[in-house]
Amino acid sequence: MKLLLTSGGVTNPSIEKALIELLGKPIAESDALCVPTTQWGHPNPMCGPVGVRDFVVGAPPRLMAGMGWKSVGVLELTALPTVGAERWVPWVREADVLLVDGGDATYLCHWMRESGLAELLPSLPDKVWVGLSAGSMVMTPRIGAEFVEWPSAPDDRTLGLVDFSIFPHLNHEMMPENTLPVAEKWANGIDGPAYAIDDQTAIRVADGAVDVVSEGQWKLLRP
Numbered sequence: 001m002k003l004l005l006t007s008g009g010v011t012n013p014s015i016e017k018a019l020i021e022l023l024g025k026p027i028a029e030s031d032a033l034c035v036p037t038t039q040w041g042h043p044n045p046m047c048g049p050v051g052v053r054d055f056v057v058g059a060p061p062r063l064m065a066g067m068g069w070k071s072v073g074v075l076e077l078t079a080l081p082t083v084g085a086e087r088w089v090p091w092v093r094e095a096d097v098l099l100v101d102g103g104d105a106t107y108l109c110h111w112m113r114e115s116g117l118a119e120l121l122p123s124l125p126d127k128v129w130v131g132l133s134a135g136s137m138v139m140t141p142r143i144g145a146e147f148v149e150w151p152s153a154p155d156d157r158t159l160g161l162v163d164f165s166i167f168p169h170l171n172h173e174m175m176p177e178n179t180l181p182v183a184e185k186w187a188n189g190i191d192g193p194a195y196a197i198d199d200q201t202a203i204r205v206a207d208g209a210v211d212v213v214s215e216g217q218w219k220l221l222r223p
Contacts, residue, residue: 001121001161002128002206005136007168008199009064012215015202016067022128022206023096030096032069037077038100038134041107041150055101064099064132077108080115089120095127102133102168105143106153112138118159133168136203140165144186162205164193170217171198180219187221194221 002022010016016027023030034056039047053059056074058066065072073091075098080088092098100108112118121127129139137143141160144167148156167183169175183196195203200216212218 001124002126002204003136003139003162004128004130004202004204005139005162005166006130006132006199006202007136007166007170007197009132010067010130011063012200014213014215015200018202018204018213019097019128019130022204025096027067027069029070031071031073031094032065032097032099033073033075033091033095034065035075035077035098035100035135037111038103038105038108038138040078041104041110042102042134043149044103047103052101064130069097077111077115077117080117085116089116092117092120092127093124097128097130100129100131100135100138102135104148104150104153105134105137105158106148106156107150108134108138109158110150110153112159121161137166137168141192142190144190146186162210164195164203164210165190166203167194167196167221169199170196170201170219183219184221190222192222195219196221 004019036052036055039052138158139161140158142165143156145156167186169178172178187194197218198216201214201218204211204213
């Protein structure tokens with residue numbers, strides 16, 4: 001699987017260019033599935049029915065689903081265990097890209113495992129995963145206790161499909177606590193490499209290579 005791990009979505013031309021390169025074809029020729037599940041696990045008032053609706057229709061500023069895809073569908077992970085893999089696995093295999101929303105990464109991790117999606121991912125080498133905030137953090141080994149909001153989370157561990165952790169929304173105007181000193185303190189409690197990235201930054205992972213695509217601010221906190 002090819003990963004484009006963002007803090008705020010596809011927010012600038014550089015990140016969009018990286019996405020097109022991962023797809024290997026134009027957005028207008030690509031089929032997308034939106035995964036809003038992670039919002040349900042976060043208590044923030046912005047996460048819920050209205051937030052899910054905005055993500056699915058591609059409302060600004062998190063365009064993602066509204067970028068002009070050939071088709072856009074919705075994949076709700078909490079429903080998958082009830083419909084059977086024989087039905088939903090073809091939906092995932094036929095899509096070019098999964099657009100995965102933010103919320104609580106531990107909740108998303110839980111439902112990726114419960115649904116079977118986590119187990120399926122290694123068999124999809126050409127699929128593109130575009131994460132937004134928690135949709136990116138779920139791919140890391142740990143998110144840090146500071147980012148766990150789901151009350152039923154056993155700990156801060158996530159899927160570990162990459163070997164680095166992510167501190168998102170660096171210096172965000174609506175999150176004054178997300179400063180670089182706070183990120184550095186957070187990184188001290190994380191084993192392994194960690195990046196602090198703002199909403200104009202993405203981390204691209206493809207064919208074993210990791211690089212940062214940015215028109216904003218980022219820092220590798222623990223090389």
